Amino acid sequence: MADQAIPLRLRLITYLTPGVPIEYFELLKEYLEEKLQCYVYLLSESRWSGPPADRVDPFATGDADIGFVCFPTFHRMFLDPNSTVILLGIAAGNADPRIQDQPMYFSDVITHKDNCTKFKEFKDLRGSRWAYNDDYSLSGCLITLRELRKIGENANFFGNIVRSGAHLKSIKMVLDKMVDGAAIDSNTLSYQMKCDPELRKKLHIVTSWGPLPVYPAVVSSKLPEELRNSLVSHFLKMHEDPKWQARLNEFLVTKFVPVTLEDLQGEGDKIREEVGEMTMTKEVNY
Incomplete structure (x- = not known):
């Protein structure tokens, strides 16, 4: 713990379970603990695909430092001027042969x-x-x-x-x-x-x-920039270690790759615009 930029603990939260198995995020927790030499705690919320708009944002309260959410929730949080969530800049590249190694x-x-x-x-x-x-x-x-x-x-x-x-x-x-x-x-x-x-x-x-666009990793803007850069660097190098690469492959992830807001927003925003006010609620015609 000699590096003062490294906190004693880092709180990782996922909103993607059980669709993405909790064991995958436990793997990421173990990896970050080894590389950052700090304690990483894992929280899981299965009721929503991201922090609901009508509930307290755990990133704003300091209860979460890094998280994985679905794109629509990220989009809503990104547009909120009071949000403390920013894009970390990495996402999982998948083994699907249709988009080999791409964050899709x-x-x-x-x-x-x-x-x-x-x-x-x-x-x-x-x-x-x-x-x-x-x-x-x-x-x-x-x-x-x-x-x-x-x-x-x-x-x-x-x-x-x-x-x-x-x-x-x-x-x-x-x-x-x-x-x-x-x-x-x-x-x-x-x-x-x-x-x-x-x-x-x-x-x-x-x-x-x-x-x-695959579900992005987000991070609290309150984290020091040095730490955010360190997180990105470690994620992007994870597949270079045979031990960690093998464990990623178990979950059909090949590696982590860089992503930008433009990468995520293109197709995601297009879908949201085309959907407009439509919902899954059946409409009653009088």
Whole structure:
């Protein structure tokens, strides 16, 4: 602890579990502890994909120093002049062959394998039972609304809509045939299929939307610039150590790569603009 710029403790928070397994963030915690020679504590919030607008921001209160949130939440916080959250400047590069090593992912529309002939295209899901994870989720909600708008539809396109609360719950609802379809974070789906290969026999991917900007790492602006730069440097070098690279690969992450606001905002902002005021709430026509 000789370096005075290094705090005694660093608080890491994730809003991406359980879709992104908690073990992944425990790995990052261990890595930072080793490299920064300080204590790193991990917090996990599974109810939201980022700090809700109507709740106290843990970054503003000093309860969180570095975090992982979904893009829509980051976008809202970035536009808030009172927010103390800034982009750290790194994101995970994924092993998906469609975007090898890039900080991107897709939204995979899934149905049960038994329905693969019934639902050959997204438009075939008209009148179906649909599950989505979170109103602020880019891959589970906003991209679906954007695709509906493209074909001149809104949430009334579906016969019934259920907010599951998490991608894993949406997957289970499709497997149990409680719903007909859902849009799932491709990283979450790929990891689940890696852990349980039987899922490939039970699920059918109707289509994929994207690529989308991957969930960014954010940091409190209250942290010293020297420490923020150190965090970036260590993340970008993580894959260079065979020990840590192997552990990253377990979660289908190849390495961390630099990202800028422009990288994140392009497609993300475009989707938000196209969605406008649309929601997953079915509209009543009088």
